[in-house]
Amino acid sequence: MNFDVIAGNKEYSVEIERRGKSFIITIDGEEFEVDATLLKKELYSVLIGSKSHLVNLKSEGNNFTVDVNSESFEIEVLDEAAKRLAQKTKSQAEGKQVIKTPMPGKIVKILVKEGDEVEPGMGMIIVEAMKMENELKSSSKGVVKEIVVEEGATVNGGDTLIVVE
Amino acid sequence: MFKKILIANRGEIAIRIIRACQELDIPTVAVFSEPDRNSLHVGYAEEAYLIGEANSKKSYLNIDKIIDVAQKSGTDAIHPGYGFLSENSGFAARCEKEGITFIGPSSDVIEKMGNKTTARKIMAEAGVPILPGTNESIESDDEVYKIAKGIGFPIMIKAAAGGGGKGMRIVNSADELKSCLRAARSEAGSSFGDSSVYVEKYLENPRHIEIQVLADKYGNSVHLFERECSIQRRHQKIIEETPSTAVDDKLREKMGKAALKAVKSVNYSNAGTVEFLVDKKKNFYFLEMNTRLQVEHAITEIVTGIDIVREQVRIAAGEKLDLTQDKIKRNGCAMECRIYAEDPDNNFLPSPGTIRTLRSPGGYGIRYDTCAFEGCNISVHYDPLISKLVVWGKDREETRFRMLRALNEYSITGIKTTIPFLKKVIKNKFFIEGDIDTNFIASRIERSSAPSDGTLKIAILTAVVESFKKAEKESLFHNQHHPEKSQWKIAGKWQMWGNRF
Numbered sequence: 001m002n003f004d005v006i007a008g009n010k011e012y013s014v015e016i017e018r019r020g021k022s023f024i025i026t027i028d029g030e031e032f033e034v035d036a037t038l039l040k041k042e043l044y045s046v047l048i049g050s051k052s053h054l055v056n057l058k059s060e061g062n063n064f065t066v067d068v069n070s071e072s073f074e075i076e077v078l079d080e081a082a083k084r085l086a087q088k089t090k091s092q093a094e095g096k097q098v099i100k101t102p103m104p105g106k107i108v109k110i111l112v113k114e115g116d117e118v119e120p121g122m123g124m125i126i127v128e129a130m131k132m133e134n135e136l137k138s139s140s141k142g143v144v145k146e147i148v149v150e151e152g153a154t155v156n157g158g159d160t161l162i163v164v165e
Numbered sequence: 166m167f168k169k170i171l172i173a174n175r176g177e178i179a180i181r182i183i184r185a186c187q188e189l190d191i192p193t194v195a196v197f198s199e200p201d202r203n204s205l206h207v208g209y210a211e212e213a214y215l216i217g218e219a220n221s222k223k224s225y226l227n228i229d230k231i232i233d234v235a236q237k238s239g240t241d242a243i244h245p246g247y248g249f250l251s252e253n254s255g256f257a258a259r260c261e262k263e264g265i266t267f268i269g270p271s272s273d274v275i276e277k278m279g280n281k282t283t284a285r286k287i288m289a290e291a292g293v294p295i296l297p298g299t300n301e302s303i304e305s306d307d308e309v310y311k312i313a314k315g316i317g318f319p320i321m322i323k324a325a326a327g328g329g330g331k332g333m334r335i336v337n338s339a340d341e342l343k344s345c346l347r348a349a350r351s352e353a354g355s356s357f358g359d360s361s362v363y364v365e366k367y368l369e370n371p372r373h374i375e376i377q378v379l380a381d382k383y384g385n386s387v388h389l390f391e392r393e394c395s396i397q398r399r400h401q402k403i404i405e406e407t408p409s410t411a412v413d414d415k416l417r418e419k420m421g422k423a424a425l426k427a428v429k430s431v432n433y434s435n436a437g438t439v440e441f442l443v444d445k446k447k448n449f450y451f452l453e454m455n456t457r458l459q460v461e462h463a464i465t466e467i468v469t470g471i472d473i474v475r476e477q478v479r480i481a482a483g484e485k486l487d488l489t490q491d492k493i494k495r496n497g498c499a500m501e502c503r504i505y506a507e508d509p510d511n512n513f514l515p516s517p518g519t520i521r522t523l524r525s526p527g528g529y530g531i532r533y534d535t536c537a538f539e540g541c542n543i544s545v546h547y548d549p550l551i552s553k554l555v556v557w558g559k560d561r562e563e564t565r566f567r568m569l570r571a572l573n574e575y576s577i578t579g580i581k582t583t584i585p586f587l588k589k590v591i592k593n594k595f596f597i598e599g600d601i602d603t604n605f606i607a608s609r610i611e612r613s614s615a616p617s618d619g620t621l622k623i624a625i626l627t628a629v630v631e632s633f634k635k636a637e638k639e640s641l642f643h644n645q646h647h648p649e650k651s652q653w654k655i656a657g658k659w660q661m662w663g664n665r666f
Contacts, residue, residue: 001633005625008616012625016633023630027622036630042522042578046627055627056522056578064631066624067578070585071616073624077632103517104545108351130515130549132331132399133352157545 004083006076097140099162105129107153116144124162138164166482167191167242171235174246175225177536177552179206182244185474194238196231198224200544205536212238219546225249228256235265242266242481248548251457252279268481270435270456277431278454281325282363288451291430293423296450298365306346312364319367322346324353330400331356335367370602371442374409376424377465379476381486382434388421389465390495395601396590398513403583404590405461406500407468410599416447427454436477463532463555464499498564499557502587506549509586517545521579526571530557543580551582565591
């Protein structure tokens with residue numbers, strides 16, 4: 001069986017087949033023998049060759065959150081049908097950056113105004129949460145298109161604050 | 166001894182205190198806010214009372230409500246833990262007035278030490294070295310500018326009522342002064358309800374080393390050596406260890422004596438911590454006195470064998486200190502890592518949420534103090550500390566390797582934590598050499614390193630196996646699926662069989 005795997009910004013071409021209790025998996029031509037067994041909710045013991053790992057894996061459709069060696073990965077595994085669907089939706093959102101607050105809090109200060117040019121890493125807005133002031137930064141170059149909130153406003157986690165294009 | 170102790174706190178520290186009380190055979194009373202109904206400290210205490218809404222002003226900082234619960238439950242002593250009301254002299258005074266013992270120093274001592282400028286004045290008079298700066302809080306920007314010019318940039322602006330790194334800003338030049346003052350004042354105001362600030366000379370790359378003290382009500386006092394607390398982010402500690410690699414026997418004795426001078430100068434009683442900044446030439450300066458239990462007290466406990474919380478309760482109950490300085494010996498080394506719900510790759514932004522899975526470390530030399538469990542919520546309303554991982558070793562390297570081993574065993578999913586970052590620090594070559602200062606995280610640790618390729622492959626392989634198994638199951642299900650033999654019917658039959666037995 002063939003999958004396309006997207007992890008980080010990279011794509012990997014993966015093949016998998018059963019061999020006894022194990023699987024033979026190739027990632028971009030590199031071969032691995034893998035034995036993965038579920039110990040309890042979301043926890044796998046994974047033997048790759050004979051190297052042993054404890055891996056936490058949570059799945060939501062084609063999307064996986066995998067925690068191993070204190071690192072966390074967001075991985076998308078697409079079969080042929082899912083691949084075609086993903087292609088369609090992808091091209092739409094490009095070039096647009098939406099600054100969202102990751103948690104509920106209060107807007108302390110807005111550091112940019114609409115029409116401002118911003119550079120990656122530039123401070124955009126200060127949000128106070130858990131009694132700490134946190135500066136949210138731009139991750140790309142662009143122009144501030146819209147500022148949705150006002151200073152002093154209370155926001156919920158996931159709220160859109162600023163849109164950059 | 167007390168009949169009943171109320172713990173005016175939450176989280177891991179509430180549990181820590183409940184444990185000490187239970188070992189002293191004293192019943193405990195927990196208080197909790199609405200979202201904390203599901204918190205572990207409620208379950209561990211003998212009694213528990215709802216005291217208000219999530220907002221700590223309405224619950225854990227609500228003095229009237231807490232006093233009311235204390236009286237209703239027949240409590241004769243209150244342990245404030247750290248944070249919240251622990252350094253609130255008004256609360257201590259109210260306890261004194263109501264005839265409830267506040268487990269900590271007296272309200273007037275808290276007030277003196279809580280006001281950082283008053284504390285500086287007292288320490289200077291007692292002969293404890295302090296940094297150049299002001300002993301009064303300052304109102305106008307111009308005045309700050311004048312003082313800054315006098316002692317020279319960089320300077321530090323600090324909240325007069327402050328602590329815990331809040332309301333604190335380093336100012337490198339005159340241009341930054343205005344914005345730093347604004348930020349420090351607004352943070353001071355929102356954290357302590359007092360926006361006054363003072364100025365101190367900023368010491369470049371100092372170490373933060375503190376001395377733990379215990380003093381009874383009869384003038385007896387001892388120190389329990391130092392804790393090295395230089396590994397900090399946002400001026401808040403994340404790794405502490407004892408002994409410090411910078412402190413030799415001579416310096417330890419000098420700092421210990423200075424700390425006890427501080428204790429005597431205000432007639433301090435109960436547990437406390439005198440914090441110092443130490444420069445490269447081993448000069449040390451009084452920073453502040455924490456008139457409460459510290460987060461990192463456990464490292465001192467495991468090298469000295471002294472249960473500090475137990476001592477706090479005994480001292481508050483009027484018992485005499487049965488320790489003398491010469492009887493206190495240090496055995497080996499200890500290190501603490503604080504595990505916070507924070508995203509180290511995103512400037513330690515809090516990462517509240519539900520812990521989906523949790524695997525905690527264990528084994529020889531490990532002490533694990535936590536309030537977390539699988540499925541628990543790390544709330545946006547409170548400090549995002551999940552746990553304290555404390556390890557003991559006979560020397561620093563054994564301790565360091567044990568910490569690394571424990572961090573490798575430790576897994577939390579569902580929210581971001583400081584675990585990967587802590588591992589990076591423990592493995593850092595400057596940390597290994599003990600070459601650390603308060604600027605360590607900014608100067609020595611690379612922020613966002615790309616995840617290792619090998620680890621990524623493990624993740625991909627596991628995800629692919631899971632995808633494959635799912636696809637297999639689906640095709641099996643589709644092939645066998647038949648209306649008359651639906652899975653529900655099969656389950657129903659099983660159920661009937663089950664009922665017969």
